Amino acid sequence: MSDDDLNHSATSADPDTPHAEGASGGWGSLKGIARILGEESVSPVALRILAGQNKPGGVMCPSCAWAKPAKPHAAEFCENGAKATLWELTRARADASFFAKHSVTELREWSDHDLELSGRLTDPLRYDSEADRYVPVSWDEAFAEIGRELRAIDPEEAVFYSSGHAGLEASYLYALFARAYGHNNLPQSSNMCHETTSVNLQRLIGVPVGTCTLDDFETCDAIFFFGQNTGTNSPRFLHPLKRAVERGCRIVTFNPVRERGLVEFVDPQNPIQMTVGKPTKISEEYLQVRPGGDVAALAGMMRCIFDRDDEVGDIIDRGFIGEHTEGFDAMEAAIRSMDWSDIERQSGLTHAMLSRAADIYMQAKNVIGIYGMGLTQHVGGWLNLGMLVNFLMLRGNIGRSGAGISPVRGHSNVQGQRTVGIAERTASVPLDKLRDLFDIDPPQQDGLNAVHACEAMLAGRVKAMVQLGGNLVRALPDSRRMEAAWPSLRLTVHVATKLNRSQLVPGQVAYILPCLGRTDRDEQDGQPQVVTIEDSMSHIHASIGSAKPPSERCRSELAIVAGMAAATLPSSPKLHWDAWTRNYDLVRDLIAATYPDEFHDFTARMPTPGGFYRGNAARERQWQTETGKARFTTPDTLTALGEEPVDETMTLVTLRSNDQFNTTIYGFSDRLRGLEGSREILLVNRDEMARLGLEEGERVTLVSAVDDGVTREVAGLAVTAYDLPNGCVAGYYPELNPLIPLSYHETKSQTPAYKGSPVRIVPKGA
Template sequence: MPSRPTPAEETAAIEVPEAAGGWGSLKGIGAIELSQAAGPGAIETLSHLNKPDGTACTSCAWIKPASPAAFEFCENGAKATLWDLTSARAEPEFFAAHTVSDLRQWSAYDLEREGRLTQPLRYDAQSDKYVPTSWAEAFAAIGAGLKRTDPKAMTFYASGKAALEPSYLYAAFARMLGHNNLPDSSNMCHETTSVGLKKVIGSPVGTCQIEDFEHCDAIFYLGQNPGTNSPRILHPLQQAVQRGCKIVSFNPLKEAGLVEFVNPQSPLQMLTGKATRLSHLYLQVRPGGDIAALMGVCKHVFARAKQEPELLDKGFIAQHTSGFDAFRAKVEATPWGALEQASGVTQAEMEAAGDVYAEAKSVIGIYGMGLTQQVRGSEAIGLLVNLLLLRGNIGRPGAGCSPIRGHSNVQGQRTVGITEKVALAPVEKYREVLGLETPGEDGHNTHAFLEALLAGRNTVYVGLGGNLAMAVPDHGRVHEAWRRMDMTIHIATRLNHTHLLPGKASWILPCLVRSEEDMQATGNQFVSVEDSFSHIYSSKGRRQPASEHVMSETAIICEMAKASLPPHPKWRWDEWRGDYTLIRELIAQTYPDQFHDMDNRMHAPGGFYRGNDARNRVWHTKSGKAEFTDPGALNAGPDSDALRLITLRSNDQFNTTIYGLSDRMRGLEGERTIMLISPAEMARQGLTEGQRVTLVTAMDEDTRRAVGDLKVVAYDLPDGCVAGYFPELNPLVPLSLRDRLSDTPASKGIPVRIET
């Protein structure tokens, strides 16, 4: 049986301090407004956020509804927008006063507090400083550098924030240069979905629509923290619970956003402080324990089905699935003791979850990086799909699979061509629409890029946003190799640590944020984004740009392409830069089934749905059916008896952007160099509250990976694991520790030991 803390031990751990939402959310927004001084126009910008023909929020990929509320944003969205609209400016005088070596020692928080970049910068190796340059000089030098570089030696990385128009051109530009080296931020988080989900249902994205949340009877919620990472989902969760839906949560930490929610848009809840309890059951699984926990749920459903033959949807299983008998035999042959040991939860807890599933007509499965960032993350996704298939919970109202994406357009970038795989690129349409012969060799994802970087084969890096060097594993080895590249180019809004690892030549090209006007030859331009429900929306900025010298991402890509590529009658860079409608025409011609009449349809309230065959029970799998899968292990983590480290994000953080040092929904304040651990595990390890320790990766490799000076904090966690913040603990993640199918780093199950 898994061990449990005694009551005395439980009281020593930090409990969930408050419900998600409520006055704490408003205070969090207010703190960012005060720190960034975004100005009186910020309120107007927020009022247009996620409204028809307004600005699409950059903080997540949730919907832009057809009938929006008065305030259609959450704490995260407000923080991201106010952060973008800061009055602080990183002027040339700032860079003249600081060397790159000095700035490399600054925290991420202190770097970003300097504010928006205002003009192009060139790295001067002699002075070790970034110095002002002109756009003409930058583009000429970048063009010359790209021309003389072997295409296989360059990487074009894309952060998930760039809209569809620049993303389409960026992917085409890379292929015009002669390579498919197009990793994006999904490689760090949800590539496991794109690969694993596609393997079992034939779709790389979720099957649900927002209206399904109005009809579901149960929601199984795994490995995601909505209070911190996607607060807007709390509204439909609350509404579902209020009409009788039961939520079963699987997470090592008891996160506030899955426990209780006070709706900031409800005057009654705000005045009374009365929260809605969200989770009907909360299973605190071990890291990676979701496979075994889900198998336990299935085991109980199979046991009940022996007395209730109608419980399983036999017609659906026979017509639409493959591999059912083998899966059932595997589950029934697996003893409860093995499932308890691997999952960290009891048989009674798994049976209670099985009862909720069995008694619900329609069930939605939601998951996040707790599933995807595991060594066997793809298999964990497969187990969730197995559970849904038992009762036909894919392809009908109120049911389906709904992964929660973080970046606002990371799904859309893949849709319009940012992929390293030739098989996923629109090869024939490129030939027809652009006169482009696509390179025939697959490029590399982020993992392959890092391998090439370490081997000295990758010499040029272009980053369309993001802070990749801090987001990747193995900082010690990777950062040293990063600085050996010939050229690094960064399209960015603020300074971050990736910019402080310059190659022999390095350029920072400042770009607009989404809420700013994008004035081109034909006026202020719209862009478009895709949400996690596969809807496409327009987005238009209204604020004055941070500087007259910043350019849009689309304009920067067009100018780099002009400087790097030979003339071609179908490559109309000046026209595309001047009128983004022409780019949308290219997208519509390249993907006619999904994007026909795109320029008109994206302005409709609620945007337009590009479709998902799996939602219609059309399965693009090897068998032509949805696949029941048999996991290779009961725990999705590495084969190790060491402690498991889970990396987390705080309430005052968006990816690698650190807004402040408050993690109020976990009761943690003022410091990010911490290690959370259960009181029982603390006692076993001989540690005391507040002690400083070092975490060391416990893998048989030549390289020692360690992060020191971590403060020990007692917390309500399962035994056998510890937790700490991303990206500070990324140096502990070996490049070799990744999902076996997708190469996604296994950052939710790192084997570690504690050194005092």
């Protein structure tokens, strides 16, 4: 196969399809922020909060989990972080009069964007089914009925879900509430994105998180990206990437979509580059791998490394491999037996392309492997990740400075919530310490993750769903089936800052409880409180809100969790819900007592610039696996797809625009892809359009090709020519979530296969 045989190349995009004209960052980012400033009615305090965002003494961004440097920039926020903050600081209010005016049935017809545009929630609300409206209720009434409903069911019939928003203090109490009540049903938003990481990195290198810190980006020689869209999902990451490139670091990117942030970047804080300077080219090689083809791409590069080692020797770090790993021989034999024609077919890349990438790896002393959901959200996500670990370990690039593996997490505290106990898998939770500290009898069996909870709901085994943040109905796979099942629940509770789709499918008893946002001032008994979050590099940061809350009736997430717990559980001399609400330092003391190695002197270390590091055993080459060794993975296939596409089947990749965060839609501009307006589109390359007989702008229906007796389809998608590999299509999350079967998920963690599900295109009238 030659480069000319492919519908894309390693270095250039298809110029005839939509694409961004400018680099990531620059004036485009500033215009994006300005648009939100113009649309939202924000208070003057917003600019002051942005000025201190992600800095000591300020608020930690409510958007992504990227690290916060000890020496921050003048503006340590990105376009999407600013959007999230301004979105939260709106003056618009979804108050009691709003809900008196609009029925739930009417609100279901609103778009996701318009629902959140209605403003901040101000009052605790109870659903009145006769009026089909949410009506105000007192906090005492809400807590009392929620407690009665939870006590009336078996604890195993309740699920306590959390998004990645709540701080460590509220999260710790939420997990304690669940276990004191009697279950481990604690699914979390990571179940939909990086649970592949949590489960499989633990198995491979003994930790459930990445091994890198920000300092590693100052000394790495090469960075390999897999399935991560930095420009949209973590734009502050572009600053250390720019510095790395300028000092000579080489970057190679594998992604089916050419994302502008990893092509070139203009620093909005550099006046020269913003005016007369040139953009910084980020990726030296940009390889548009087929969806699911990362296994083959990594195998091809490893094959090149083995061949070079055979020729010249001293390429593979056999000292590291012999001392620290197991399974190398079987893995090596499997890679050497692979045929190059199969590697090229499955990856969609040529031998020459993969050889160039492998040369960059072999010439670098220190290499970091970065990945996002493009690697994890596949049926074979475990194999994708295992192959990346293999690749890095060949030259000892895990467990030393300037090197390592680094998943880029999404929501701001999604990793931290797992750290302090929001986990359905009991192996990661010190249940014995909880027993001793609180005189409770926590259940020993694993609880339900998001997929298992949904399966149990469909089977009638779940009766209550409590949601600490998030928009779960919209975020789930098989979302239409799940939305239809939701009203069968006896109890639904939503702790939220704004209105979203999930609240509009109430259970028989349903509450919306308005909470403070990250940016809001949190005072308890007149004393200001601080919350903490963990970034994606295992550093713990204090976050201090300063905006006036949208209503005196809003309560902190911690206060709401404690209020529900106190109303549900019998009184106990060791469960001090009221005292913990009044003073968050007491909760941090409990976290330190439960996890002393990582959180000792918690409150004292909390103000550390750049956060305090809670440590990482694999970074010290201490492998906390079953055998005490890091594990090589032996591949038995060259694709991470559950099944190879056949006939007219295509592989669906779902995308987020740069005008959204998870299910929050800020607007309808996907500027960094050159797409504007409707989100009801289907991206296909021109060769595939011709093969399938499709025309630009033609309306089609996309149908799931998983044959399980359920019909799943999304109609009315406009065909849009776009630069993608053959055999795949792309469209927006969450609009295309109805096409992903609940059962179609990563094998070992049940992470939904949002980046690699089989579909068919049905033209209108067919």
